[in-house]
Amino acid sequence: MSSRTPYSLTDVATLIGYEAVPGVVATNGKWIAYGTNSFQPNQGMIKNTENRGNRQSGTRVPDVRNPGGNLTWHQNDKTMPIGWYAALGAISAGGIAPQAAPVAILQAAAGIITNGAHSYKYVVTDAAAGTRGSDASNIVTTDTATHGQVTVTRAGVLPIGSTWALYRTLVGDAAVWVEVPGASALAYNVVSFVDNIADGSLSGAWPVSFTASDTEQVITIANTLPTFSIESKHPYLGDAAEYYVALGCVVNKATISVKSSGWFDMNLDFLCNSFGEPTTPSFDTSPDDWRGGEKIHHALAEVAKVKLDGSEFGKFLDMSFVHTNNLNTEDTPVGYKGDHQSHAPMEAETNFTANIVVTAPTDRAITRDVDTLHTLSIQWDYPTSPHFLKVDVAGISFDPSAPSITGPGIAKLAANGFASQPDGGQQITVTSNNGQLLTAYTT
Numbered sequence: 001m002s003s004r005t006p007y008s009l010t011d012v013a014t015l016i017g018y019e020a021v022p023g024v025v026a027t028n029g030k031w032i033a034y035g036t037n038s039f040q041p042n043q044g045m046i047k048n049t050e051n052r053g054n055r056q057s058g059t060r061v062p063d064v065r066n067p068g069g070n071l072t073w074h075q076n077d078k079t080m081p082i083g084w085y086a087a088l089g090a091i092s093a094g095g096i097a098p099q100a101a102p103v104a105i106l107q108a109a110a111g112i113i114t115n116g117a118h119s120y121k122y123v124v125t126d127a128a129a130g131t132r133g134s135d136a137s138n139i140v141t142t143d144t145a146t147h148g149q150v151t152v153t154r155a156g157v158l159p160i161g162s163t164w165a166l167y168r169t170l171v172g173d174a175a176v177w178v179e180v181p182g183a184s185a186l187a188y189n190v191v192s193f194v195d196n197i198a199d200g201s202l203s204g205a206w207p208v209s210f211t212a213s214d215t216e217q218v219i220t221i222a223n224t225l226p227t228f229s230i231e232s233k234h235p236y237l238g239d240a241a242e243y244y245v246a247l248g249c250v251v252n253k254a255t256i257s258v259k260s261s262g263w264f265d266m267n268l269d270f271l272c273n274s275f276g277e278p279t280t281p282s283f284d285t286s287p288d289d290w291r292g293g294e295k296i297h298h299a300l301a302e303v304a305k306v307k308l309d310g311s312e313f314g315k316f317l318d319m320s321f322v323h324t325n326n327l328n329t330e331d332t333p334v335g336y337k338g339d340h341q342s343h344a345p346m347e348a349e350t351n352f353t354a355n356i357v358v359t360a361p362t363d364r365a366i367t368r369d370v371d372t373l374h375t376l377s378i379q380w381d382y383p384t385s386p387h388f389l390k391v392d393v394a395g396i397s398f399d400p401s402a403p404s405i406t407g408p409g410i411a412k413l414a415a416n417g418f419a420s421q422p423d424g425g426q427q428i429t430v431t432s433n434n435g436q437l438l439t440a441y442t443t
Contacts, residue, residue, distance in 0.1 A: 013233040023248035023273045026229035029284030033291035039069035041275040067275035075264035076293030077434040087254035089222030093438035096212040099134035111148020114199040116171030127161030132212035158188040160392040179204030219430040248273025256321040294382040307377040317355040350419035390431040395420030
Protein backbone atom coordinates (compact mmCIF):
# COMPACT_ATOMS: atom_id res chain seq x y z
CA MET A 1 0.00 0.00 0.00
CA SER A 2 1.42 3.35 -1.03
CA SER A 3 2.41 5.72 1.74
CA ARG A 4 0.79 8.46 -0.34
CA THR A 5 -2.68 6.98 -0.05
CA PRO A 6 -4.68 9.22 2.27
CA TYR A 7 -6.31 7.67 5.30
CA SER A 8 -8.61 10.61 6.00
CA LEU A 9 -9.77 13.86 4.48
CA THR A 10 -7.24 15.70 6.61
CA ASP A 11 -4.63 14.50 4.10
CA VAL A 12 -6.45 16.08 1.18
CA ALA A 13 -6.04 19.74 2.00
CA THR A 14 -8.41 22.40 0.73
CA LEU A 15 -7.67 26.11 1.13
CA ILE A 16 -9.92 29.08 0.45
CA GLY A 17 -8.76 32.69 0.28
CA TYR A 18 -10.36 36.03 -0.56
CA GLU A 19 -9.08 37.64 -3.75
CA ALA A 20 -8.30 41.35 -3.44
CA VAL A 21 -8.37 41.48 -7.25
CA PRO A 22 -10.89 39.15 -8.93
CA GLY A 23 -9.14 36.31 -10.74
CA VAL A 24 -5.74 37.08 -9.18
CA VAL A 25 -4.57 34.44 -6.73
CA ALA A 26 -5.25 35.15 -3.06
CA THR A 27 -2.39 35.74 -0.65
CA ASN A 28 -4.01 34.50 2.58
CA GLY A 29 -5.37 30.96 2.66
CA LYS A 30 -7.68 29.34 5.19
CA TRP A 31 -7.36 25.59 5.68
CA ILE A 32 -10.88 24.18 6.07
CA ALA A 33 -12.27 20.80 7.16
CA TYR A 34 -14.18 20.03 4.01
CA GLY A 35 -16.49 17.15 3.19
CA THR A 36 -16.74 17.52 -0.61
CA ASN A 37 -14.54 19.26 -3.18
CA SER A 38 -15.68 18.50 -6.74
CA PHE A 39 -13.93 21.28 -8.67
CA GLN A 40 -13.36 20.45 -12.35
CA PRO A 41 -12.17 22.36 -15.45
CA ASN A 42 -15.51 21.59 -17.21
CA GLN A 43 -14.23 22.32 -20.70
CA GLY A 44 -16.98 21.85 -23.26
CA MET A 45 -16.42 20.80 -26.86
CA ILE A 46 -18.60 21.77 -29.86
CA LYS A 47 -19.85 18.75 -31.73
CA ASN A 48 -19.51 19.01 -35.50
CA THR A 49 -22.39 17.10 -37.13
CA GLU A 50 -21.43 17.63 -40.77
CA ASN A 51 -21.87 14.65 -43.07
CA ARG A 52 -18.42 13.22 -43.86
CA GLY A 53 -19.64 10.26 -45.89
CA ASN A 54 -19.29 7.84 -43.00
CA ARG A 55 -20.07 7.62 -39.32
CA GLN A 56 -17.06 9.65 -38.23
CA SER A 57 -17.98 13.02 -36.74
CA GLY A 58 -16.50 16.29 -37.81
CA THR A 59 -13.65 17.90 -35.94
CA ARG A 60 -14.64 19.18 -32.47
CA VAL A 61 -13.45 22.55 -31.21
CA PRO A 62 -13.41 24.02 -27.69
CA ASP A 63 -16.75 25.34 -26.52
CA VAL A 64 -17.39 27.80 -23.70
CA ARG A 65 -16.42 26.47 -20.30
CA ASN A 66 -17.76 26.89 -16.81
CA PRO A 67 -15.07 25.58 -14.47
CA GLY A 68 -16.19 25.13 -10.90
CA GLY A 69 -17.79 22.67 -8.54
CA ASN A 70 -19.23 22.11 -5.09
CA LEU A 71 -17.41 22.76 -1.86
CA THR A 72 -18.98 21.45 1.34
CA TRP A 73 -17.36 21.96 4.69
CA HIS A 74 -18.16 21.57 8.36
CA GLN A 75 -18.86 24.98 9.81
CA ASN A 76 -17.37 26.45 12.96
CA ASP A 77 -17.11 29.94 14.44
CA LYS A 78 -14.18 30.91 12.20
CA THR A 79 -15.49 29.65 8.88
CA MET A 80 -19.16 30.61 9.21
CA PRO A 81 -18.79 34.25 8.09
CA ILE A 82 -16.70 33.47 5.00
CA GLY A 83 -19.36 31.08 3.68
CA TRP A 84 -22.24 33.51 4.21
CA TYR A 85 -20.11 36.36 2.78
CA ALA A 86 -19.32 34.33 -0.35
CA ALA A 87 -23.02 33.55 -0.81
CA LEU A 88 -24.55 36.97 -0.10
CA GLY A 89 -21.84 39.42 -1.13
CA ALA A 90 -21.38 42.13 1.53
CA ILE A 91 -19.64 42.04 4.91
CA SER A 92 -19.08 44.95 7.29
CA ALA A 93 -17.34 45.31 10.62
CA GLY A 94 -19.33 45.29 13.79
CA GLY A 95 -22.99 45.01 14.58
CA ILE A 96 -22.70 48.68 15.47
CA ALA A 97 -20.56 50.69 13.10
CA PRO A 98 -19.11 54.01 14.29
CA GLN A 99 -22.07 56.37 14.50
CA ALA A 100 -22.09 59.76 12.77
CA ALA A 101 -23.44 62.85 14.51
CA PRO A 102 -27.21 63.36 14.31
CA VAL A 103 -28.66 66.48 12.70
CA ALA A 104 -30.76 68.80 14.88
CA ILE A 105 -33.29 71.10 13.14
CA LEU A 106 -35.30 73.79 14.93
CA GLN A 107 -39.01 73.67 14.26
CA ALA A 108 -40.92 76.92 13.71
CA ALA A 109 -43.43 76.08 16.42
CA ALA A 110 -43.97 76.84 20.08
CA GLY A 111 -42.68 74.18 22.49
CA ILE A 112 -41.37 73.54 25.96
CA ILE A 113 -37.66 72.85 25.41
CA THR A 114 -35.93 75.20 27.83
CA ASN A 115 -34.73 78.39 26.10
CA GLY A 116 -31.07 78.34 25.12
CA ALA A 117 -28.40 76.33 23.32
CA HIS A 118 -28.61 72.53 23.08
CA SER A 119 -26.98 69.68 21.17
CA TYR A 120 -27.71 65.97 20.81
CA LYS A 121 -26.07 62.54 20.83
CA TYR A 122 -27.51 59.04 20.68
CA VAL A 123 -26.56 55.53 21.84
CA VAL A 124 -27.20 52.44 19.70
CA THR A 125 -27.83 49.09 21.40
CA ASP A 126 -27.69 45.97 19.22
CA ALA A 127 -29.46 42.63 19.62
CA ALA A 128 -26.56 41.30 21.69
CA ALA A 129 -26.73 44.29 24.10
CA GLY A 130 -23.59 45.87 22.65
CA THR A 131 -23.61 49.67 22.77
CA ARG A 132 -21.93 52.48 20.85
CA GLY A 133 -22.36 56.26 21.15
CA SER A 134 -22.50 58.84 18.35
CA ASP A 135 -20.66 62.09 17.89
CA ALA A 136 -22.37 65.33 18.98
CA SER A 137 -24.84 67.12 16.69
CA ASN A 138 -24.85 70.74 15.64
CA ILE A 139 -25.97 73.26 18.28
CA VAL A 140 -29.48 74.70 18.12
CA THR A 141 -30.88 77.59 20.18
CA THR A 142 -34.49 77.16 21.26
CA ASP A 143 -37.18 79.73 22.08
CA THR A 144 -40.33 78.32 23.64
CA ALA A 145 -42.50 80.97 21.99
CA THR A 146 -41.38 80.49 18.37
CA HIS A 147 -38.89 77.60 18.09
CA GLY A 148 -39.54 75.37 21.07
CA GLN A 149 -39.26 71.96 19.39
CA VAL A 150 -36.37 70.19 17.64
CA THR A 151 -36.38 67.35 15.10
CA VAL A 152 -33.32 65.13 15.51
CA THR A 153 -32.39 62.81 12.64
CA ARG A 154 -29.79 60.05 12.46
CA ALA A 155 -28.55 58.56 9.18
CA GLY A 156 -29.55 55.13 7.94
CA VAL A 157 -31.51 52.13 9.18
CA LEU A 158 -29.89 50.03 11.92
CA PRO A 159 -29.63 46.21 11.86
CA ILE A 160 -32.84 44.41 12.82
CA GLY A 161 -33.20 44.12 16.58
CA SER A 162 -31.18 47.25 17.35
CA THR A 163 -32.55 50.29 19.20
CA TRP A 164 -31.27 53.78 19.85
CA ALA A 165 -31.67 56.27 22.67
CA LEU A 166 -31.49 60.06 22.31
CA TYR A 167 -29.58 62.37 24.68
CA ARG A 168 -29.57 66.20 24.93
CA THR A 169 -27.51 68.77 26.75
CA LEU A 170 -29.13 71.05 29.28
CA VAL A 171 -29.43 74.74 28.44
CA GLY A 172 -26.05 76.35 27.80
CA ASP A 173 -24.83 73.27 25.93
CA ALA A 174 -22.43 72.13 28.63
CA ALA A 175 -20.80 68.83 27.66
CA VAL A 176 -23.24 66.77 29.74
CA TRP A 177 -25.88 64.79 27.83
CA VAL A 178 -29.07 63.54 29.50
CA GLU A 179 -31.56 61.02 28.09
CA VAL A 180 -34.74 62.36 26.48
CA PRO A 181 -37.91 60.68 27.84
CA GLY A 182 -39.86 58.87 25.14
CA ALA A 183 -36.69 58.31 23.13
CA SER A 184 -34.96 55.68 25.24
CA ALA A 185 -35.54 52.70 22.90
CA LEU A 186 -36.40 53.91 19.40
CA ALA A 187 -36.77 51.09 16.86
CA TYR A 188 -34.05 50.15 14.36
CA ASN A 189 -36.03 51.57 11.41
CA VAL A 190 -36.91 54.90 13.10
CA VAL A 191 -34.55 57.61 11.88
CA SER A 192 -35.91 60.77 13.53
CA PHE A 193 -37.51 62.03 16.74
CA VAL A 194 -39.26 65.31 17.60
CA ASP A 195 -38.00 66.58 20.95
CA ASN A 196 -40.41 68.69 22.98
CA ILE A 197 -39.22 68.05 26.54
CA ALA A 198 -38.16 70.65 29.10
CA ASP A 199 -34.77 70.39 30.79
CA GLY A 200 -36.37 69.59 34.11
CA SER A 201 -37.96 66.42 32.69
CA LEU A 202 -34.74 64.93 31.31
CA SER A 203 -33.32 61.91 33.16
CA GLY A 204 -30.71 59.24 32.58
CA ALA A 205 -26.98 59.92 32.33
CA TRP A 206 -24.79 59.40 29.26
CA PRO A 207 -23.04 55.98 29.57
CA VAL A 208 -19.57 55.96 31.04
CA SER A 209 -18.37 53.33 28.51
CA PHE A 210 -19.62 51.29 25.54
CA THR A 211 -19.51 47.57 24.82
CA ALA A 212 -19.83 47.18 21.03
CA SER A 213 -17.67 44.33 19.78
CA ASP A 214 -14.89 44.86 17.24
CA THR A 215 -15.09 41.17 16.29
CA GLU A 216 -18.64 41.22 14.97
CA GLN A 217 -19.50 41.00 11.28
CA VAL A 218 -22.76 41.84 9.50
CA ILE A 219 -23.40 40.06 6.18
CA THR A 220 -26.06 41.12 3.66
CA ILE A 221 -26.94 40.77 -0.02
CA ALA A 222 -24.83 42.94 -2.35
CA ASN A 223 -25.00 43.82 -6.06
CA THR A 224 -21.55 42.36 -6.64
CA LEU A 225 -20.04 39.18 -5.25
CA PRO A 226 -16.57 38.56 -3.82
CA THR A 227 -14.24 36.14 -5.60
CA PHE A 228 -12.05 33.49 -4.01
CA SER A 229 -9.07 31.29 -4.80
CA ILE A 230 -9.68 27.65 -3.91
CA GLU A 231 -6.79 25.21 -3.79
CA SER A 232 -7.08 21.47 -3.45
CA LYS A 233 -4.38 18.85 -2.99
CA HIS A 234 -4.43 15.48 -4.74
CA PRO A 235 -1.87 13.27 -3.00
CA TYR A 236 -1.95 10.43 -5.57
CA LEU A 237 0.15 12.21 -8.20
CA GLY A 238 3.43 11.18 -6.65
CA ASP A 239 5.37 14.38 -7.17
CA ALA A 240 5.52 17.95 -5.95
CA ALA A 241 3.02 19.14 -8.55
CA GLU A 242 -0.02 17.87 -6.70
CA TYR A 243 -2.14 21.00 -6.32
CA TYR A 244 -5.01 22.37 -8.39
CA VAL A 245 -5.98 26.00 -7.97
CA ALA A 246 -9.27 27.56 -9.10
CA LEU A 247 -9.26 31.36 -9.46
CA GLY A 248 -12.06 33.90 -9.58
CA CYS A 249 -14.50 31.56 -7.84
CA VAL A 250 -18.00 33.00 -7.34
CA VAL A 251 -20.93 31.36 -5.55
CA ASN A 252 -23.82 30.46 -7.84
CA LYS A 253 -25.88 28.69 -5.20
CA ALA A 254 -25.55 28.20 -1.45
CA THR A 255 -27.36 25.54 0.57
CA ILE A 256 -27.27 25.66 4.36
CA SER A 257 -28.94 23.19 6.67
CA VAL A 258 -29.05 23.50 10.45
CA LYS A 259 -30.28 20.99 13.03
CA SER A 260 -31.39 21.61 16.59
CA SER A 261 -28.17 20.06 17.85
CA GLY A 262 -26.38 23.07 16.38
CA TRP A 263 -24.91 21.14 13.45
CA PHE A 264 -24.29 23.38 10.43
CA ASP A 265 -23.60 22.08 6.92
CA MET A 266 -22.86 24.54 4.13
CA ASN A 267 -22.55 23.63 0.46
CA LEU A 268 -21.35 26.29 -1.97
CA ASP A 269 -21.70 25.75 -5.71
CA PHE A 270 -18.95 27.83 -7.37
CA LEU A 271 -18.31 28.93 -10.94
CA CYS A 272 -14.75 30.00 -11.59
CA ASN A 273 -12.68 32.12 -13.93
CA SER A 274 -9.99 29.50 -14.40
CA PHE A 275 -8.85 26.14 -13.11
CA GLY A 276 -5.08 25.70 -12.93
CA GLU A 277 -3.04 22.67 -13.87
CA PRO A 278 -1.22 20.61 -11.22
CA THR A 279 1.39 22.76 -9.59
CA THR A 280 3.22 23.33 -6.37
CA PRO A 281 1.23 25.34 -3.81
CA SER A 282 0.42 28.64 -5.47
CA PHE A 283 -0.81 30.61 -2.52
CA ASP A 284 -0.03 30.77 1.16
CA THR A 285 2.25 27.86 2.01
CA SER A 286 1.51 28.54 5.71
CA PRO A 287 -2.29 28.94 5.76
CA ASP A 288 -4.42 29.74 8.80
CA ASP A 289 -5.69 26.44 10.14
CA TRP A 290 -9.47 26.86 10.36
CA ARG A 291 -10.32 23.14 10.54
CA GLY A 292 -11.01 23.40 14.26
CA GLY A 293 -12.93 26.03 16.18
CA GLU A 294 -16.08 26.40 18.20
CA LYS A 295 -19.23 24.53 17.29
CA ILE A 296 -22.65 25.93 18.10
CA HIS A 297 -23.42 24.09 21.29
CA HIS A 298 -27.06 24.07 22.35
CA ALA A 299 -29.99 21.96 21.19
CA LEU A 300 -33.40 23.62 21.26
CA ALA A 301 -32.97 27.38 21.26
CA GLU A 302 -32.95 28.95 24.68
CA VAL A 303 -35.42 31.61 25.78
CA ALA A 304 -35.49 34.61 23.43
CA LYS A 305 -33.24 32.89 20.85
CA VAL A 306 -36.10 32.76 18.34
CA LYS A 307 -38.01 35.96 17.66
CA LEU A 308 -40.82 36.90 15.33
CA ASP A 309 -40.98 40.59 14.40
CA GLY A 310 -38.72 41.33 17.38
CA SER A 311 -40.76 39.42 20.00
CA GLU A 312 -39.92 36.08 21.62
CA PHE A 313 -41.42 33.23 19.63
CA GLY A 314 -41.18 29.47 20.00
CA LYS A 315 -38.11 27.24 19.97
CA PHE A 316 -35.93 26.22 17.04
CA LEU A 317 -35.94 22.70 15.56
CA ASP A 318 -34.26 22.87 12.16
CA MET A 319 -33.69 25.19 9.23
CA SER A 320 -32.99 24.91 5.52
CA PHE A 321 -31.72 27.87 3.55
CA VAL A 322 -31.12 28.07 -0.21
CA HIS A 323 -29.71 31.24 -1.73
CA THR A 324 -29.31 31.43 -5.51
CA ASN A 325 -27.32 34.20 -7.21
CA ASN A 326 -28.32 33.06 -10.72
CA LEU A 327 -24.91 33.74 -12.28
CA ASN A 328 -25.10 34.52 -15.97
CA THR A 329 -23.91 31.58 -18.07
CA GLU A 330 -25.58 32.64 -21.32
CA ASP A 331 -23.64 35.77 -22.31
CA THR A 332 -21.15 33.98 -24.55
CA PRO A 333 -18.22 36.32 -25.25
CA VAL A 334 -16.97 37.25 -28.72
CA GLY A 335 -14.35 34.77 -29.85
CA TYR A 336 -15.68 32.49 -27.16
CA LYS A 337 -13.75 29.32 -27.98
CA GLY A 338 -12.45 27.94 -24.72
CA ASP A 339 -13.59 31.03 -22.79
CA HIS A 340 -16.27 31.34 -20.13
CA GLN A 341 -19.29 33.58 -19.69
CA SER A 342 -19.31 36.63 -17.42
CA HIS A 343 -20.78 34.85 -14.36
CA ALA A 344 -22.35 38.19 -13.46
CA PRO A 345 -24.92 37.82 -10.66
CA MET A 346 -28.52 38.18 -11.76
CA GLU A 347 -31.50 38.65 -9.41
CA ALA A 348 -30.87 36.81 -6.15
CA GLU A 349 -33.47 34.48 -4.68
CA THR A 350 -33.55 33.41 -1.05
CA ASN A 351 -35.74 30.49 0.00
CA PHE A 352 -36.07 29.71 3.68
CA THR A 353 -37.85 26.96 5.60
CA ALA A 354 -37.76 26.24 9.32
CA ASN A 355 -39.52 24.07 11.86
CA ILE A 356 -40.30 25.74 15.17
CA VAL A 357 -41.98 24.50 18.35
CA VAL A 358 -44.52 26.92 19.84
CA THR A 359 -46.39 26.64 23.13
CA ALA A 360 -48.19 29.96 23.56
CA PRO A 361 -51.67 30.41 22.02
CA THR A 362 -50.73 33.94 20.97
CA ASP A 363 -47.86 32.52 18.92
CA ARG A 364 -50.27 30.14 17.26
CA ALA A 365 -52.65 32.98 16.41
CA ILE A 366 -49.88 34.91 14.66
CA THR A 367 -49.29 32.08 12.25
CA ARG A 368 -52.94 32.16 11.12
CA ASP A 369 -52.45 35.66 9.74
CA VAL A 370 -51.67 34.61 6.17
CA ASP A 371 -51.74 38.17 4.83
CA THR A 372 -48.77 39.28 6.92
CA LEU A 373 -45.12 38.73 6.04
CA HIS A 374 -42.99 38.36 9.15
CA THR A 375 -39.33 38.79 10.06
CA LEU A 376 -38.02 35.65 11.73
CA SER A 377 -34.81 35.90 13.77
CA ILE A 378 -32.86 32.89 15.03
CA GLN A 379 -29.74 33.16 17.17
CA TRP A 380 -27.28 30.38 18.00
CA ASP A 381 -24.59 30.72 20.68
CA TYR A 382 -21.04 29.44 20.72
CA PRO A 383 -19.53 28.12 23.98
CA THR A 384 -17.38 31.23 24.33
CA SER A 385 -19.54 34.13 25.47
CA PRO A 386 -20.58 36.43 23.90
CA HIS A 387 -19.88 34.72 20.57
CA PHE A 388 -22.98 33.99 18.50
CA LEU A 389 -24.49 33.66 15.02
CA LYS A 390 -27.82 35.33 14.24
CA VAL A 391 -29.91 35.10 11.05
CA ASP A 392 -32.76 37.55 10.33
CA VAL A 393 -35.00 36.67 7.38
CA ALA A 394 -37.72 39.04 6.18
CA GLY A 395 -40.82 38.04 4.23
CA ILE A 396 -41.59 34.81 6.10
CA SER A 397 -45.08 33.28 6.12
CA PHE A 398 -46.64 30.25 7.81
CA ASP A 399 -48.87 27.39 6.76
CA PRO A 400 -52.35 28.18 8.15
CA SER A 401 -53.62 24.68 7.42
CA ALA A 402 -51.50 23.14 10.17
CA PRO A 403 -53.56 21.42 12.88
CA SER A 404 -54.48 23.15 16.11
CA ILE A 405 -52.51 22.65 19.30
CA THR A 406 -53.22 19.28 20.91
CA GLY A 407 -51.92 17.14 23.75
CA PRO A 408 -49.65 19.10 26.08
CA GLY A 409 -50.14 22.26 24.06
CA ILE A 410 -47.02 21.97 21.94
CA ALA A 411 -47.21 22.32 18.17
CA LYS A 412 -44.55 22.23 15.48
CA LEU A 413 -44.87 24.99 12.89
CA ALA A 414 -43.36 25.25 9.45
CA ALA A 415 -42.18 28.70 8.42
CA ASN A 416 -41.45 29.15 4.76
CA GLY A 417 -41.20 31.70 2.03
CA PHE A 418 -38.98 33.58 -0.35
CA ALA A 419 -37.30 36.36 1.58
CA SER A 420 -38.71 39.74 0.59
CA GLN A 421 -38.77 43.23 1.98
CA PRO A 422 -41.56 45.53 0.73
CA ASP A 423 -39.86 48.66 2.09
CA GLY A 424 -36.64 47.95 0.20
CA GLY A 425 -34.67 46.91 3.28
CA GLN A 426 -32.47 43.85 3.63
CA GLN A 427 -34.15 40.53 2.88
CA ILE A 428 -31.64 38.64 4.96
CA THR A 429 -29.07 39.79 7.51
CA VAL A 430 -26.48 37.50 9.11
CA THR A 431 -24.67 38.74 12.22
CA SER A 432 -21.63 36.88 13.55
CA ASN A 433 -19.46 37.52 16.60
CA ASN A 434 -16.63 35.01 16.64
CA GLY A 435 -13.49 36.74 17.92
CA GLN A 436 -12.17 37.36 14.38
CA LEU A 437 -11.58 40.84 12.97
CA LEU A 438 -13.11 41.81 9.65
CA THR A 439 -9.68 41.67 7.99
CA ALA A 440 -9.71 37.89 8.42
CA TYR A 441 -12.32 37.79 5.64
CA THR A 442 -11.41 40.74 3.43
CA THR A 443 -7.65 40.39 2.98
